[in-house]
Amino acid sequence: MVDKIKVKDLSCYYNKKCVLESLSINIAQNEILSIIGPANSGKTTFLRTLNRMNDLDVTYSRTGKVYLVGDNIFDMNMENLRKRIGMLFAMPIPLPVSIYENIIYAPKRLGLISKKSEQDAIVEQALKDASLWNEVKDRLSSSAMKLSGGQQQRLCIARILAINPEVILFDEPCSGLDPISTAKVEESMIELKQRYTIVLVTNNVKQASRVSSRTAFFLMGKLVEIDKTDRLFVSPKEKRTEDYITGRFG
Amino acid sequence: MRKIIDNVIEAVIFMCGILSIVFVVLIFGFLFKEGFSFFKDFGIIKFITGQFWYPTSDTASFGILPLIIGSVLVTVGACIIAVPIGIMSALYISEIVPKGVRDVLKSLVELMAAIPSIVIGFVGMVTLVPFVRTLFDIPTGLTAFSGSIMLAFMAMPTIVTISEDAIRSVPWQYKEGALALGATEWQTMRRIVLKAAMPGIIAAIMLGIGRVIGETMAVMMITGNSARIPHSIFEPVRTMTAVIASEMGETVSGGIHYRALFAIALVLFIVTFIVNFIADLFLGKNKNK
Numbered sequence: 428m429v430d431k432i433k434v435k436d437l438s439c440y441y442n443k444k445c446v447l448e449s450l451s452i453n454i455a456q457n458e459i460l461s462i463i464g465p466a467n468s469g470k471t472t473f474l475r476t477l478n479r480m481n482d483l484d485v486t487y488s489r490t491g492k493v494y495l496v497g498d499n500i501f502d503m504n505m506e507n508l509r510k511r512i513g514m515l516f517a518m519p520i521p522l523p524v525s526i527y528e529n530i531i532y533a534p535k536r537l538g539l540i541s542k543k544s545e546q547d548a549i550v551e552q553a554l555k556d557a558s559l560w561n562e563v564k565d566r567l568s569s570s571a572m573k574l575s576g577g578q579q580q581r582l583c584i585a586r587i588l589a590i591n592p593e594v595i596l597f598d599e600p601c602s603g604l605d606p607i608s609t610a611k612v613e614e615s616m617i618e619l620k621q622r623y624t625i626v627l628v629t630n631n632v633k634q635a636s637r638v639s640s641r642t643a644f645f646l647m648g649k650l651v652e653i654d655k656t657d658r659l660f661v662s663p664k665e666k667r668t669e670d671y672i673t674g675r676f677g
Numbered sequence: 678m679r680k681i682i683d684n685v686i687e688a689v690i691f692m693c694g695i696l697s698i699v700f701v702v703l704i705f706g707f708l709f710k711e712g713f714s715f716f717k718d719f720g721i722i723k724f725i726t727g728q729f730w731y732p733t734s735d736t737a738s739f740g741i742l743p744l745i746i747g748s749v750l751v752t753v754g755a756c757i758i759a760v761p762i763g764i765m766s767a768l769y770i771s772e773i774v775p776k777g778v779r780d781v782l783k784s785l786v787e788l789m790a791a792i793p794s795i796v797i798g799f800v801g802m803v804t805l806v807p808f809v810r811t812l813f814d815i816p817t818g819l820t821a822f823s824g825s826i827m828l829a830f831m832a833m834p835t836i837v838t839i840s841e842d843a844i845r846s847v848p849w850q851y852k853e854g855a856l857a858l859g860a861t862e863w864q865t866m867r868r869i870v871l872k873a874a875m876p877g878i879i880a881a882i883m884l885g886i887g888r889v890i891g892e893t894m895a896v897m898m899i900t901g902n903s904a905r906i907p908h909s910i911f912e913p914v915r916t917m918t919a920v921i922a923s924e925m926g927e928t929v930s931g932g933i934h935y936r937a938l939f940a941i942a943l944v945l946f947i948v949t950f951i952v953n954f955i956a957d958l959f960l961g962k963n964k965n966k
Contacts, residue, residue: 480857485775510859520854523873532868533858583854590859 431456431594431624432477437491439472441484446472448648449491454594459616459625461635461656464645465671470628473645474596477626478512479505495594510537513587517599519579521571526563529571529582530554533590549589557585558615577608584615595619597627601634613638632672636660644668708946711939715739718933724940730904730915732924732934739937741944743906747821747914751896754825754910755832755889760882762829763836764871767878770837771844772866783841790834798895801827806899813911819901821914827895832885839884843877844870876959883956887949893918917941 432454439447447469454460462470475481476489479500493500500508522529530550534540540549550567554560559581563574571582580600587595597616601609616625616638629635635642636656643653644665652659652668663669716724719739727740770782805826810818847870855865871878893916901913902923921938928935 478857480853483853483856506859506861509857514857516850516853516857518850520848520850522851522854522869532855533860536858536860536864536868586858 429456430454431496432626433494435492435494437473437476437489437493439469439476439481439487439489441472442486443488446648447476450650452643452650452653454624454626455641456624457620457622458641459620459627459639461627461629461639461642462645463629463632463635463642463671464651467647468645469648470645471598474514474598474626474628477594477596478509478514480514506537510590511592512594512596513590513592514596515580515583515587515598515600517602519576519583519603521574521579521582523572524570525568526571526574526582527567530586530589533586537590539590553585553589554582556588556615556619557581558611558618559585575608577604577611580604580608580612581615584612584619588619592623594624594626597625597629599629600627602630609634632674644671646671705946708939708943711936712943715933715936715940719937724937725944728906730920732937733927737933739933739940741917741920741941743904744915744917744920744941745944746906747900747904748890748916748918750821750907750910750914751824751828751900751916752886752889754821755828756882756886758825758829759832759836759885759889763833763881763885764840764878766833767837767840767844767881768866768871771841772870783838786834786837789830790838792831794831794892794894795898797827797831798898801895801899815911817901817913819899819913820911821900821907822910824896824900824914824916825910827899828889828892831892831895832889835888836881836885839881840874840878843874843881846877847873880956880959883952883959887952887956890952891918891945891949893922897922917945921945 430453434450434452434454437447437450438445446467450469450473462473464470472481477493477500481487481489482505495503495508495511500512522532524532527550530553531540531546534546534549540546551560551564554563559578562578563582571579574582580603584595601612604612613634616627619625620640627635627639639656641653642656642659644651644659644663644667646667652663652665654664659668660672663672669675724739724741725745726742727738728742729738729740730743731738766786770779770786774782801823805823806818808818809815809820809823851869851873852865855869856862860868896916897919900916900919902915902919903913904915904920905912907914921941924934925938928938
């Protein structure tokens with residue numbers, strides 16, 4: 428397996444307080460890596476470090492290196508990095524414009540398209556890949572705020588797909604969704620594995636076992652264990668992992 | 678007993694609430710009564726389109742077109758200056774500046790709103806007016822242009838504080854969402870933050886305009902007070918407010934000149950009412966979202 432992302436000795440701090448301690452982890456191409464763990468385990472911090480969303484926070488600092496196919500992401504231009512590593516947030520956040528505009532926004536800003544006909548094709552493809560096309564194809568020009576929560580989340584996925592990233596980060600993407608919408612989002616995640624590398628942070632242990640190829644367990648800012656999902660869930664090496672996935676704490 | 682106290686307090690609150698509405702209606706009624714009797718004597722078309730304001734000559738002429746043009750010119754000029762600067766500084770205060778500086782800046786801007794207009798007029802008269810005269814080499818610095826600049830200063834605090842509130846109330850997640858898609862900070866600000874805050878910003882602009890149209894002292898001191906139709910912004914103008922303020926003292930109560938001034942006030946009232954109404958419309962739209 429080819430490694431897409433290599434994390435070397437990464438430590439993250441808020442106000443000098445360590446929230447993620449000397450993490451080293453490799454993420455393979457076309458895998459879904461789930462990160463599970465209780466609150467304050469550093470999983471979201473890790474995710475937000477990968478596309479440098481945390482750089483906006485002045486209290487945040489870090490040491491260590493993260494390589495995206497050989498390039499140190501901390502040396503990269505931030506806009507370029509975010510084009511290669513897309514991120515989906517816990518809350519669906521459609522921009523306050525139409526469905527069509529939501530999807531075409533980023534490709535336009537990044538100069539990925541020139542002609543109007545290309546735009547239509549990108550929008551259609553992105554919506555199809557996020558399995559939303561059939562539900563919205565007749566009302567592309569209506570406001571994205573009118574969609575349901577699950578549709579909004581899939582719209583956000585489509586929006587990321589439109590810029591064709593290499594890696595997609597999912598930050599608890601289903602925490603606000605009902606089971607049926609969750610199933611749809613998971614379905615598209617598995618679909619997307621063919622072409623993208625996915626890192627999924629989730630509070631839902633079952634979700635991790637359903638979709639991911641490997642699972643990592645974080646606790647108090649430390650990586651406790653990482654293994655193939657079926658192995659980790661059946662026979663975890665660490666007692667703490669077992670306690671967490673069986674629901675004994677957390 | 679408690680029931681009675683409850684009812685009394687409710688009644689008092691109701692009275693207070695209704696009072697402001699009663700006042701507005703009464704003022705409007707009063708203006709309308711005086712203005713309407715003037716229109717009957719002089720004619721409303723002649724009043725609004727007349728080019729000459731000679732209220733005291735033997736054959737008095739009450740054309741307020743020069744005054745309307747004066748007011749519009751000064752207001753538009755002030756907007757052209759105040760709106761871009763106001764929005765930019767709101768953007769700066771809410772998005773760019775570090776938190777500690779932001780609070781200082783915001784209170785300074787709010788302090789600016791508290792400067793009495795006579796002080797602004799006075800400062801403008803002794804500093805800006807001579808400066809404009811020498812800069813453009815014109816016979817007098819008391820021009821619509823100078824008035825616009827000083828009024829821009831008066832509109833700016835309103836525009837800045839209200840648009841800043843609107844910009845700050847744009848959910849943080851919008852920005853994150855756009856940034857995560859690879860947009861630069863400036864692209865995010867322009868396309869997402871400004872767009873989402875637009876209703877609030879338009880309301881801010883309207884309230885700023887409302888303040889400028891109704892402003893009297895500063896314009897009276899700076900714009901030169903000549904009731905002729907100007908040919909450029911570098912000529913003196915006279916605004917509707919300035920006419921009322923400066924001539925009310927010389928009129929005979931109930932005379933045609935007196936009532937003509939009320940008619941001007943009526944026009945002003947209607948204009949500011951419309952402007953405020955539009956602002957409310959946009960503020961309401963902002964809240965419903």
